[in-house]
Amino acid sequence: MHYAETPPPPELEGLVEAVWTLNVATEGWVDHQAVPDGCIELIRRHSGRSVWRREQPGLFVTGLALRPAMLRFSGDARFTGIRLWPWAWHALGGAPCRDFADDWRPVNDDSPLAALFPDDGDPTPRLAAAFRGLAPPPLAAIRHVASVALLARLAGLSERQLQRICARETGMPxxxxxxxxxxxxxxxxxxxxxxxxxxxxxxxxxxxxxxxxxxxxxxxxxxxxxxxxxxxxxxx
The missing domain is CATH 1.10.10.60 (Homeodomain-like)
Structure with missing residues (x-):
């Protein structure tokens, strides 16, 4: 299995966590377990098949994982993925995170989200265009803190405000x-x-x-x- 990540350029910091590629490149079917990482994954499968609980289409989005996910890939499966922070997903018009935690949803090929992927190349330029002029919200500081109290101070919010915003953006405290x-x-x-x-x-x-x-x-x-x-x- 060949997996690689590309970090985002500075203008996407705090919105896009990474762009990644996966080429299974093996015989038969393989099982892999994905673990929670606090991000939304917008995924284009270029070839092969993939299963998580049920057969997945060529374009889909996975919600915030709260437990390990057992995935099955055919040996010829090949993917490009965009790892988004939850607030960036919502900025693109994505469904509320709380509605599909530990699950995935299909994305229509005529959706603006589908347009983020070129036919078989790097989606970073299209991501930069989609997020142009958008700055990460104060909640984005949660990536660099160890406590809710410190986050509230850095974000300039009360802990009660922070609870409401985090519930809206991530579906959890x-x-x-x-x-x-x-x-x-x-x-x-x-x-x-x-x-x-x-x-x-x-x-x-x-x-x-x-x-x-x-x-x-x-x-x-x-x-x-x-x-x-x-x-x-x-x-x-």
């Missing part, structure tokens, strides 16, 4: 969304071959390695030591 982001940071960190698990736990914001292990089992379905051996980007 700020603490629940921060939990997903902390786990996302840890999944990326354990893939570094020289990272010690105890150091990763501290750097990711966990109380200790045992706390991180519990979260990996809950959100990823396996302990961090096994995730280190198996993980490729968001796939475990």
């Amino acid at each position: 700020p603490r629940s969304y921060l939990r997903l982001l902390r786990f996302r940071t840890a999944v990326a960190a354990v893939q570094r071959p020289d990272a010690l698990l105890a150091d990763t736990a501290t750097a990711s914001g966990y109380a200790d390695q045992a706390h991180m292990t519990r979260e990996f089992r809950s959100l990823g379905g396996l302990p961090p030591a096994r995730a280190r051996k198996r993980a490729k980007g968001p796939f475990i």
Whole structure:
């Protein structure tokens, strides 16, 4: 399986988390487990087949994951994906996140969302055009904080205002969304071959390695030591 990510250019920072490609390139069908990362995934499948709970169309969007998702890909499946922060998804006119958490929805080929993908190339220029003049909202600071209180200060909002905004944009309280982001940071960190698990736990914001292990089992379905051996980007 060949998976690659491209970070967004500066003008898309806080709106687009990454553009990625996946080429399964194997015989038969393969199973992979995707883990929560706090983002909405707009996905174009160029070839092959994919299944998550049910057969997926060529263009679809996945909601915020709250638990591991078991995916099946045919060996000839090939994808381009756009990983969006929830507020950016809503800015594009996407359905409320709370309505399809832990699930996916088809996207019509005549939708403006479909126009973000060129036939078989990098969607970044079209994303830059779609978001031109749009700045990330104050809630975007949640990507860089460890507590709701600090986020409220940085965003210039009361905690009650922040609760309402986060519920509207993510479908969950700020603490629940921060939990997903902390786990996302840890999944990326354990893939570094020289990272010690105890150091990763501290750097990711966990109380200790045992706390991180519990979260990996809950959100990823396996302990961090096994995730280190198996993980490729968001796939475990």
